[in-house]
Amino acid sequence: MEIKDNTFARQFETFIDGNMVSVEYSFQEKKIFLTRINTFDGFDNEEFINDLLKNIMEIAYQRKLKVVPILPKIALFFRKNTTYRDLLPPGIKI
Numbered sequence: 001m002e003i004k005d006n007t008f009a010r011q012f013e014t015f016i017d018g019n020m021v022s023v024e025y026s027f028q029e030k031k032i033f034l035t036r037i038n039t040f041d042g043f044d045n046e047e048f049i050n051d052l053l054k055n056i057m058e059i060a061y062q063r064k065l066k067v068v069p070i071l072p073k074i075a076l077f078f079r080k081n082t083t084y085r086d087l088l089p090p091g092i093k094i
Contacts, residue, residue, distance in 0.1 A: 003055050012056055016048055023056060031064070031089055032060060033068045053077045057084045068092060 004013045011022040021043070024036040034056070037049060053074065060067050066089040069075040078084060080094045088094065 001051060001055055003052070003059070012052070012053075012059070014052060016043075016045065019043070021048070021052060025053065030064065031066045031068050033070050034074045035070045037071060037073060040053070049073075050077065050081075054081070054084075057081075057087060060087050069094070 001014055005038075006013050009022075009024075011024045012028060013020055013022045015021070019040040020038075021040070022038045024038065026033045026035060043052055051087075052057050057067065065087075067084075068089060069078055069085040078088065085094070
């Protein structure tokens, strides 16, 4: 999966079947707040979203960022994928 970090739009972007799927973010100190997942009409591929979030977690590891899941769907991702819990900042419980 190829992911583009569009810093101007503050979102990670990728494409499936010619359509863009993105995850919006904001930064504060050494934390990245994942705020929204944008998909196109009729999109229901949860496995693709899961893979996209895993790739974003790898980017966070590389950049030494902590991840704050604002969106309930992203908090659920952390509950299901406990290997990424070390990316959560101190005091954030999922």
